[in-house]
Amino acid sequence: MKRIKKKATFENLEEVLQFVKVGAKAFGFDKAAIADLILAVEEVLVNIISYAYTDQCKSGYMEVRYKNNNSSYSITFLDTGKKFDPTAVSEPDTSIPINQRRMGGMGIHIVRNIVDNLQYKREGGKNIFTIEKKK
Amino acid sequence: MAVTLNRNDGTVNFVFEGRMDTIKCMSAEKDVVENINENDQVVFDLKEVDYIASSFLRLCGRASNTVGVENFSVINVSPSVKKVFKIAGLANRLNIK
Numbered sequence: 539m540k541r542i543k544k545k546a547t548f549e550n551l552e553e554v555l556q557f558v559k560v561g562a563k564a565f566g567f568d569k570a571a572i573a574d575l576i577l578a579v580e581e582v583l584v585n586i587i588s589y590a591y592t593d594q595c596k597s598g599y600m601e602v603r604y605k606n607n608n609s610s611y612s613i614t615f616l617d618t619g620k621k622f623d624p625t626a627v628s629e630p631d632t633s634i635p636i637n638q639r640r641m642g643g644m645g646i647h648i649v650r651n652i653v654d655n656l657q658y659k660r661e662g663g664k665n666i667f668t669i670e671k672k673k
Numbered sequence: 674m675a676v677t678l679n680r681n682d683g684t685v686n687f688v689f690e691g692r693m694d695t696i697k698c699m700s701a702e703k704d705v706v707e708n709i710n711e712n713d714q715v716v717f718d719l720k721e722v723d724y725i726a727s728s729f730l731r732l733c734g735r736a737s738n739t740v741g742v743e744n745f746s747v748i749n750v751s752p753s754v755k756k757v758f759k760i761a762g763l764a765n766r767l768n769i770k
Contacts, residue, residue, distance in 0.1 A: 548696055573724060573753060580726050584695045632762025637738050644727040644761050651760045 539605040546587045546600040546617065554602055555579060558613060561604045565611045566673065575611070575671055578652045581645035582615050582624070582667065590619025590665070610654070612670040618663055624649070625658045625667075676701050684714040690721040698728035705736055715740050720749035730761050737767065746770065 542557045544550040558579050562572045583600060591598040601616040627646045630639075650656065655670040677688040685708060689701065709715050715736050719725075737745040746768035750758070758764040 551696065570753065577724070577726060577757070580694060584726070584728070630762075636734050636742060636763060636766050639734065644730055648727055648757065648760050 539603050541601060541603040543599055543601040546583075546591060546598050546619075548587055550600075551580070551583055551587065554583060554600065558602060558604060561606075562611060565606045567611070567671075571671070571673075574652045575613075578649045578669060578671075579613060581649050582669070585622070585624070585645055586615065586617045586619065586665075590617045590622065593620050610670050610672045612655075612668055614666060614668040616667075617665050619665065621660050622665055623658045623660070625656050676704055678704065678708055680708075683712065684716060685709050686716045686718060688718045688721070692724040693719075693722055693726065693729045694724065695726045695728045698726060698732050702728075702732050702735065705732060706739075709736060709739055711739055711741070713740050714744045715746075717745075717747045718749055719747060719751070719754055722754060723751055725754050725757050727757075727761070730757070730763060733763070733767060742767065 540557075540561060542554055544554055555576055559572060559576055562575050567575065579602070583602075586600045598618050603614045603616070605612055624646045630643055630647050632647075649669065653669040653671045657668045659666050679686040679688070687705060691697070693701070717733065717736070733745070733747065748770045750769050755764060755769065758767070758769055763769075
């Protein structure tokens with residue numbers, strides 16, 4: 539398993555994405571699969587950066603770990619922000635015309651459609667969210 | 674500006690380049706919002722774009738809501754980008770070419 543831990547800021551977003559990209563390449567994903575995975579990771583990290591620490595005066599960290607076995611690559615996101623379970627987010631109604639939709643809220647929906655598995659747990663004051671993509 | 678803008682006879686053409694990730698979209702949103710009004714036709718040209726994050730969908734929503742969905746179009750969309758519009762259920766609800 540490899541890990542990176544950074545302050546949860548937009549300035550650190552690209553570095554964390556590159557970290558995941560290196561791992562995905564080493565795992566053997568093709569270009570399209572890597573692009574999908576990076577999109578999913580970006581959406582999760584943007585949620586952490588934007589919302590995890592908004593109820594606190596201090597900023598916090600985002601930690602990303604990845605590991606792989608023969609057939610799948612899993613990425614775990616950890617933060618100490620307010621409790622947020624992405625797996626419990628309701629599916630948006632994509633049949634609604636765009637001018638009647640709430641702007642935003644598509645990130646987790648995109649993640650769900652890109653990866654094969656999602657898991658969440660709250661442990662030790664941390665949000666621990668894992669996504670898995672199979673080869 | 675995060676995008677190139679061309680205005681001609683009420684049509685505002687925004688040409689985006691590269692990866693339209695969250696940070697770039699945040700910057701582009703200001704450029705778009707400040708340069709369109711409800712009487713415009715707005716075109717987002719994605720010829721040089723190979724990646725969009727969900728924040729780009731929000732940008733499309735803002736533009737579309739300002740000028741009306743019938744006056745908003747997204748052109749030169751690559752298959753990988755179109756996939757994101759499809760996931761969001763927008764591929765058939767916006768004028769995407």
